Amino acid sequence: MSSDKSVISARNLNLTFETNDGPIHALKDVNLEINQGDFVSFIGPSGCGKTTFLRVMADLEQPTGGSVTVNGVSPEEARRSRAYGYVFQAAGLYPWRTIGGNIRLPLEIMGISKAEQAKRVERVLELVDLEGFERKFPWQLSGGMQQRASIARALSFDADILLMDEPFGALDEIVRDHLNEQLLKLWARTEKTIAFVTHSIPEAVYLSTKIVVMSPRPGRITDVIESPFPKERPLDIRDSAEFLEIAHRVREGLRAGHLDE
Amino acid sequence: MSSDKSVISARNLNLTFETNDGPIHALKDVNLEINQGDFVSFIGPSGCGKTTFLRVMADLEQPTGGSVTVNGVSPEEARRSRAYGYVFQAAGLYPWRTIGGNIRLPLEIMGISKAEQAKRVERVLELVDLEGFERKFPWQLSGGMQQRASIARALSFDADILLMDEPFGALDEIVRDHLNEQLLKLWARTEKTIAFVTHSIPEAVYLSTKIVVMSPRPGRITDVIESPFPKERPLDIRDSAEFLEIAHRVREGLRAGHLDE
Amino acid sequence: MIWAIAAVLIWALGWWVNVRLANGPVSDLPAVKVLIPAIFGLTVVVIWELLVVGFEVNPVILPAPSAIVERLFSEGPRLWADFHQTIIKGAMTGYVIGGLAALGIAVLADRSDFLTRGILPVGSFMAALPIVGIAPIFVKWFGSDWESKAAVVAVMVFFPILVNTVAGLRDTSVMQRDLMRTYGAGYWPTLFKLRLPAAMPFMFNGLKIATTLALIGAIVAEFFGSPTVGMGFRISTSFGQLALDMVWAEIVIAALAGSAFYGLMTLIEKRVTFWHPSQR
Amino acid sequence: MKSVLPVLTVVGTILLFWLVAVVPMNMHLVADQAQRDGLSVTPETPVERQEYSGIGLSLRNLHLVPLTYDFVRPRLPAPQQVAGEMYKTVFEKKITSKRSLVYHGWVTLAPTLLGFFIGTGLGILLAVGIVYSRVMDRSVMPWAIVSQTIPILALAPMVIVVLGSMGIQGLFPKSLIAAYLSFFPVVVGMVKGLRAPDGMQLDLLRTYHASPAQGFWALRLPASVPYLFASLKIGISASLIGTIVAELPTGAKAGFGARMLVGDQYGQPLVSWAALFAAALTAAALVGLFSVVERVTLRRMGMRTA
């Protein structure tokens, strides 16, 4: 499934936030390897550092100890070379831009030609099933459609790495299932490396090649579960015994994290 | 489980919102009976009218056709006689009141004596496991604790009916499981009638005596599924075949609603 | 007495009509939204006329509305010349200069938290300088013609626009800013593609407050030296000549111009910030 | 506290700019005077000098530069001149003396505070009316905006004469003008604040079948407190400006406004400048006071302030 080329590698990563109430150890001694083509899910109770970890990879947060490399270089260099696309929990579209304009935003910043912009916008809109909505404004779309547009935005400049922070958190189960399927297809087709934060056990199990279970106070990795499923995964695998077993293992891991408190 | 005394009864309920883009048929020909002691879940894709239906029962929205009765009288009369407690999706605590002050709010408005207020606050705080937090302000509590406080607020004046609109939507799975268990215990103990909106299929199946599946555009009821589980339900029932079967039926109902679009 | 009773009756009538209109089914029609304040204003004017006539108020103290209206028509050319001098030359120039300066400083201040922390308190201190103190100084510095009025206006409108623009430039969510970071976007793209658009709703708040300040500033500054034309010149001179109908005619023009200016900014705001929830 | 250094930096920059500006701003007057005192000046006649800008003239007469900082009747006084005048009139005079700026500060402050209370009171009442009555909202709000487009200095003398004819003199007429300027920000802010509660917070009270009065005290009023403070801070400085404006048509007897006017009239720019700065400092102090009260109140109410 995944090649052995390491794309992201964290070694003894530590991150402490200094707050008025004292320091918060958001990440403690985190070690992780993500290989090219991996689909890695991060799951864990609120506050266990999932977002923080993703933000460190994206150079949106500075670790206070240890090191991360992305494509062999520092996160900052990776960010400057536009190595990844980031999808936030909320769609975060700019309300003063149309859907097309939002998707074009990174392309404009990266100085891509108008003609090429138009081509790319069309392609990614198709990819996320939003043909014909290019000229609509964000508020004219439902939450699910906005979220798809934000994924399209992250895809538009074709980075090899996708960092997704609970992208489907606000959606209902059916829409979520649908987007999960689509995301898997995209991943299978493009061979991107994906780091994906979620709260949902079935989602994590269904999507990933690797499930990273985390636990809070201090934020750390408590378990890393490899998934045996092939790249093509129909939705029904969720009713399989194998699936339920992995889900059970994840749930146990989560519960253990909660009991620690 | 539930007696046969009808508590809420909707007949041919219709509700159309007039908007700038034309009318929106939020509820169409909705018929439903809820009996004393029922725990009814409403599930359905976004925009199918779950919230609207709950708001009609609470007299926060006026139907444009058909009728509802609550405890045999109109929703307005029911509201005036403070027949129900309403829990909103977000906790919606008043930030300038302590947790105790927030719970006391309905009691003050209903003119209940200070001594009695104190007694009730203490009791409901215990009920939702928040002893000792009476003097904290909302922002000093985590999201889950705030949500419990808002449930306590709805319980404080001991209405027979509880209307809950996605009360656990914003919480993580583990906290949610915990609150689900607590809610079931409370329901079993107090014999209240509960109408409960959710997006989560497992949650709906786990909690309810009756699952109402809805579908959008126009908002309508597509299926009503009776659950066979007893009032006492350990969390493990979720791994039972019966549970999975009902969940499957709900999922199919939901998917059908989505395909309509 | 009869006049007072008539006044009370007319007040009651106007109020009753407005209550019907505001609470009736037509209350959201655009025409009715204009009609209600118009009826309110008309009621006040009619009562004013009644009381002035009824109690024989000396016109050197309070002229009747009818006399003011007559002036508005008979002194058209002069009122126009005054309007041109004070509003077009003085207020508008000052408004544009003050607005651009505020925008420039706001963008500058926004580059660093340090500058913002320094500029805002100092700016609010300057906003507290009373106009009657700065107007004579500016007349001294920039001469009696419209330039000094523009300078007074620029100073008066500067602060509200500055504060609102600074607040607006900061009104981006962490996520919106992080998004730009993930694109490796530098300062200028972030400014033009994120901060400035996000600042627009706030900026218009400031621009709207500044409209009324601009008019008042230009008019009042003329009290401290001016050529022999201008609304402030006319108001103070006519007042000295006890031609209060003329004073009020200028006040009416000022109010009309101010409301129109305010309305214009509201209209532009609607166009520019169409995307903001408050405009939808 | 974190702001001290930035403020000092900005103030320092402004002072520097001011110090530099003093030279060209005063050079023409200084050159005229220097010529009378027998110093050499180029060009030699005032009429010729009019052809030069202040900077041009300064460059040509560098030896006169020091004189611009110590000119008795400057166009732009040097900062140390203003500071000196303020020091003299604030600290070196008994505060009961009419030559003391503290005395004049109080003369201005008293009507300011009274006017502020009247304006705030009216503003809050009006805001409540606007929020609770559609008719008020629709008919009064547009006129409240119009009221702010009326030049107050034109209205002030008439108000004062009308009040005078009713035998009302002294503090109150000034307070009324102050109130006129301060009520508007309060109305705007309070309308916003009273309407701040969202649909859910309002619906919650509806489910309790709360009366409008209960809704006001339990929800709308507390929710509006942050907005109220924002308005009060604008309102108090508007009120101060109102009083100063009103000091001209009430017979410029005493107070900051009178000092500004009389200083200007009798060729004593320092008197005017000192009064001007004192007025702005007073406003800043009042606003600062409200900021402190705001912080304490909001903390007591459990609302965090940024």
Add this chain to the structure above:
Amino acid sequence: DGHANSVTLQLQWVTQAQFAGYYVALDKGFYEEEGLDVTVLAGGPDIAPPQVLAGGGADAMLNWMPSALAAREKGLPVVNIAQPFKTSGLMLTCWKDTGITGPQDFKGKTIGVWFFGNEYPFLSWMSQEGISTDGGDDGVTVLKQGFNVDPLLQREADCISTMTYNEYGQVLDAGVNPDELVTFKYEEQGVATLEDGIYVLEDNLKDPVFEDKMVRFVRASMKGWKYAEENAEEAANIVLDNDETGAQTEAAQVRMMGEIAKLTAGSNGALVEADFQRTVDTLLAGGSDPVISKQPEGAWTSVITDKALN
């Protein structure tokens, strides 16, 4: 009772030696001797004494006669009951180096003028000289002058209006030598109009109680004036005591008192009909936009001064 003995006087400018007579009468107890309780209201920019009178805020006001006559025509019947100022102190002060030597040189120049009802003498004068006030090479450009002499000092204006007793002194205080200046006294140009007179509302005079009150008021005021003329320094200090702004200086007020004394010197308080007529004639000659359109009737009365001065 209060009504019979209380008088409120509205001045037309801020407290200064221009009004020394009244402050002296107040401080020296001359009003008290007449059984009067007098309140002196300072004026200032933005205060129109006739309006205050009309509003009932004062019983008597000081005013320049052109302004008062204009108010009469506006329908406010004010009447001059006494004229303590015999001579006009108004003049134009110009830079000599502008080349101005006579009124005809004003053409093409910029001149600062006080408005607020005080522009009439200037407009009449220019009209008599046949000089337009609308600018251009053949007319004068008129500036509405603020309350200071800066337009002259900064050479924004070639000439400004000054009073002999105040603004002219300020120009000198600013370091200017008299020989750098040319002055044109209205008095010397034959266009002098009567300045500070005491005016009341016509209707009030019909009330004998009021009339009696005014008789005593004028008598005491004139006593004050004559005392001030003779004791200039003391009078100036009395003015200073009454100045609540605390911004006036002794030197300026002493000098002002000296100049004022020259203007009041020729008057015992009674209006001289010839002076009145000269004022009216000057104003009537006001050209296209005359201040007054016809010979005013009943604009002054000698009744009060006749009784006051026996």
